[in-house]
Amino acid sequence: MKQLLTALLVVIVLSAGAQTSNDVKMKTFIDALMKKMTLGEKIGQLNLPGSGDIVTGQAGNSDIGKKIKEGKVGGLFNIKSVEKIRAVQKVAVEESRLKIPMIFGMDVIHGYETVFPIPLGLSCTWDMKAIERSAQIAAQEASADGINWTFSPMVDIARDPRWGRIAEGNGEDAYLGGQIAKAMVKGYQGNDLSKNNTIMSCVKHYAMYGAAEAGRDYNTTDMSKLRMYNEYLPPYKAAVDAGAGSIMASFNEVDGVPATASKFLMTDVLRKQWGFKGFVVTDYTGITEMVLHGIGDTQTVAARSLMAGIDMDMVSEALLNTTQKSLKEGKVTLAQIDAACRRILEAKYKLGLFEDPYRYCDAQRAKTEIFTTASRKEARAIAAQSFVLLKNANNVLPLKKSGTIALIGPLADNKENMPGTWSVAANFSKATSVLTGLKEVVGDKAKIVYAKGSNLDYDAAFEERAGMFGKTLGRDNRPAADIIQEAVNIANQSDVIVAALGESAEMSGECSSRSNIEIPEAQKDLLKALLKTGKPVVLVLFTGRPLALKWENENVPAILNVWFGGSEAGYAIADVLFGDVNPSGKLSTTFPQNVGQVPIYYNHKNTGRPLEGQWFQKFRSNYLDVSNDPVYPFGYGLSYSSFNYSDVKLSSSSLKGNQTLTASVMVTNNGKYDGKETVQLYIRDVVGSITRPVKELKGFEKIELKAGETKTITFNITTEDLKFYNADLKYDWEAGTFDIMIGGNSRDVKTAAINWNK
Template sequence: MPFRPDRRETIGLLLASAAARPAMAASRRIDALIARMTIEEKAGQLSCFNDEVRPVGTAFNPSVEPRGAAAMLAEIAAGQVGMLFNGYGVAGARRAQEAALRSRLAIPLVFAADVIHGCRTIFPIPLAEAAAFDADLSRRAARAVARETSAGGLHWTFAPVVDVARDQRWGRVAEGAGEDVYLNRLLAAARVRGFQGDDLSRADALAATPKHFAGYGAVRGGMEYAAVDLSDAELRETHLPPFAAAFAAGAATTMASFTDVGGIPAAANRRLLTDVLRGEMGFSGVCVSDYDADRELVAHGVAADEADAARLAMLAGVDMSMQSGLYRRHLPALVASGRVPVAAVDAAVRRVLALKEALGLFDDPWRSLDAAVERRVTHAPTIRAVAREVATRAIVLLRNEGGLLPLTRTQRIALIGPFARDRANLNGPWSFAGDPADGIDLATGIGALARDLTVDDGSDPARAAAVARAAQVVLLAIGEGGDMSGEGNSRVAITVPPAHQALAEAVAATGTPMVVLLRHGRALALEGAVRDARAILATWFLGEQTGPAVADVLFGVAEPTGRLPVSFPLATGQQPWSYDRRATGRPAPDDDPMAPGRSHWRDAPDRALYEFGAGLGYTRFALSDLDAAVTGEWVAIGVTLANAGERRGTAFVRADIHDRVASRTRPVRQMKAFRRVTLDPGERRRVALAIPLAELALVAADGAWRVEPGDFDLFVDAGPGSRLATAFTVAG
């Protein structure tokens, strides 16, 4: 069942990204170079290692054969290293590149890093950025990050994460765009275009790496590095489309997943990395292993030893081995014995060298290694401005009973909680070269707007309660620590930490109106006083501009326009869960979700506390006069939107569909289009949305991608109380 949905499904992404495609075909120069290379030099080009010449911070991954800067420089000069990763700074990079140019063939190094949400200037985590539901904002954010990152001596980022994540226990939910396939597709393409720009050889371009190929977000029990078992249709409908969008946008590389898929680890999975990735999806760039993943084939139990692991990875389609050193140690003997064809090695080397050529490194090995540019661009005001814009637009107002927000600057405000003055947890996971000291905490940001602010860290609940009683409103700053999300940080209970919950209960007992400022890297199962607070803001990990962004939303300087990219469950035990779950034969009725004999848990309905797309503003909108018609290759939708409140605001108008009858069971709802529309109080506007017919395609019962004729439900909403429904028919 090849991954070939109708070409129209991605035509908008293709048109938007045509200029971003890198020229990855190897030139005659590359072919001539390969002809001169020894097998040892080829293995060196296919090997990448943690940068010990210019290390940054504490390494997350387990230490694998550290050797120090001097030994690493000697290996580089001997032609045994193709790429260094997770180092930072121009001075160290120049030392390493000088060593590479002393090697026999003078092949330049490429420098890479896990730049997930900023380099020195830390942006909101990708999940928070996704809450803005704005592909152009994501593109601009990635472009700003690329400018700063490349100025610090890097050519390649191991981002974006495009894993669709439906289980909030998984820590790496923080690194992606959430649970929806359509949003993941849009943001995958946007982030690739932002990182790479219009010309991959420019000094401010970063090669992008959509990862982790493929299905990593479906790990068993939400547990990091666990097994993945997916139907082929689920893999193709849910997990491959964001990669397809990223590749259509010109992504130069991809990364194989750590995990197995159906019992075969991705790093040894020829069907996945060669048949699907290259054969069906047409990807021609570099495929790099994840950290030490080829060596881990031994622990998986599919390789007899390290040499066998290197053989399996090379034959599967892994071009570059990360950190293990297995290719460098074993490929020469594997080729000599005939266990690995030299043609397979040459194909991988050709792709790696073609990437270096596309990056312009053969013409200018000092590309992105200019100390003056590094000084000028790092923490530039224009980059910080984009980080603040993203942080502000990422905030989601989940609850606002009685219109408690926005606050006035004259209110007596108590800011209480462990994150009130905290900077250590502003950035969240994978903040790479960022310095927490550069961040602006909540107390500083809010204090710049509030005239009467008392701050308490909440370490003594009795004292915190006294502070709360003296205030007119409490801002409670609680949630996850920065080390509770990201890689290796899966949780069995996705609740607020017990000490923070106890603080919330103590403060709520005072009766002072409370606004919860959640800090988190996933959707949380809210309980008790946190769930029942008068107002709740999802503020994620917003990076260095946290304080000003939160303050602007609290005081109405900025409208809360964020919407949830992941559903907040009623309880942890509902995981995995997503709004677009498939229909069941015994659905519970909307007006009786706990009806006996229907689909629900014994102690909870099949519903979320806050579903994907949830979020409030400071005004309200009304919809009327919905119509839809199939016109040519489009479903044309029209609806009248009115601002029914008293403030100017921005509506999030969203269109979902449901296929009533199909050859396979379909999701109860799927988002297929959305628009943001800003209106003044009392203003009305006719809003047009369009869904390409190809967006209705599914993997049918016979395994083929097609749009099946029939009736479709259409749902359009613009927030609470503003949902309309109609239907349309696709003819045969």
């Protein structure tokens, strides 16, 4: 044992020594470089314009090319292909004075050309290995095409489904969000950023962007420090702890100050409290937008951003054009400019760009490592894991591969929408529609008949807004009644109906907020007509947010939420519908009955008059017109199997100090299908110095059980799991009684109590 401990100590010391040695080499190199740099060249490193007017073969003659030669550009973003990137990098390292390489970023959000489910869908896998793998494949492909920096992961906690960018995040829970943040950073960056198949992550949007008022994008955020630290900041910190190389500032204001100018966020919390060593970039024109926030002119807001701790200016060029003047006027310091410049140079050093500026410009990799058969296979499997079975009355699903199946709906034969929002590198022509997926999976065993059935929406202008970036649905200008009747005629000839309905890809995402979160009326009318046929109906639901599905839940026999599954969505949907894959997704957000319940989330606080027992009770916290309950709670998701949970067994009913509690349950697959189940651990701190949530997720494990199999799942709970930020913003735990809850979702849990003393 002593020899083992000695060996481990040697490994730790050697690792620390290697790290220190690398840091010393980096500092020595950058010190020497910065001594050669003029003030203008230092400020130039802070400038991140878009790819602009760059055309292959003319990179050096473009407006941006001229700035690169003059040392006025630190990097570019959303320029694609090895050929273009190599040409631009060549200008930087062969034609500029100091030959400093540039960093190349892109919105690689949920895959590159091999597209995975939208992040909200990925979060519903509750499978950290799968999520990490999706990021690894994205990094492999993006780096093969010249990219070395991604504006991902987005880790904003969101509890308002009106906000369109909920699609880009991991849902409503800080713990789950933190686990996913770590997995994504690890997937992108690996263990060595200088390897040419890894890319630097950029965690966004710091901070509290997902808490925008009214669910309207870019809007104000205002909250207490307690809520900030306990409920919204943890995923950002988890990403920082995982080694994220960069952070993106958010558009919203916090406590009356736009985040881009918030010293509290960028310096006090991020750097001083969390020890972040990477660089901070603004969001698109984030600096100049502060003029409209009303805190000063362009020079003033640029100076404020630099003083707050911003290092790189995306697009606005406010730092480039005003910083020298601000320095002369004493509004910024040379030390602040140097610090920002150094952080960007360090990022480039860590990426290995000073050693080889063309490290990511291997034309052979671009030909062989993008959209491969192996990656598509993994994307298909991960997509199937992300789907959430919301309802399955009378075991309508899985479908039999026989008879006649009617596939109906505006999203049934539309491959362009399958990748979902923020799929900027995708080739939509290579995506797979539901119709194609069903036909290929079923082969000649069953007959698939198709009708569109309705447009996305009755309002043509709305449909146009929801079909941007090449994701149109091909509007049918016939009378709506005729389109529905055509679908009903086909449905009447079938044995079962699959209705592919919901949102289009661009009905969620940036600047896609909705005040009505129901399925559009045109599609709902189609669904009602299909139900009247008396045939079994399966609703295959496309969405980038929680929708209000009260009516659908009450009237449709089976509902499978498929989010937007990526380039292999059609195949993955078919795999689940026909039972080749047993669905195992669990919701990472709460689904409300209607928009009036928003915000609704599982880990809420109690009031002094909580509703106890049946709704409605006067002088209790409830509504006159609807119960407090969601349609589907956080953590919810069905399977073609059913899982039974035993009572919770605790290792002790009383603990003291830093002892470890073990909590276990036996989980049995009572169905006839092998399946996966995510066992979820929740804890409630019954009495605290400040009010505490009714429950908080503190652990989970995704397990696989054969039909009839039982497994015992054990969670080890320590005082770390009990900690929270108290009224003094001190992170600690308090002695008392804790409820330990384990179950298949946040609502249906088995509970045991423990008394834990200091």
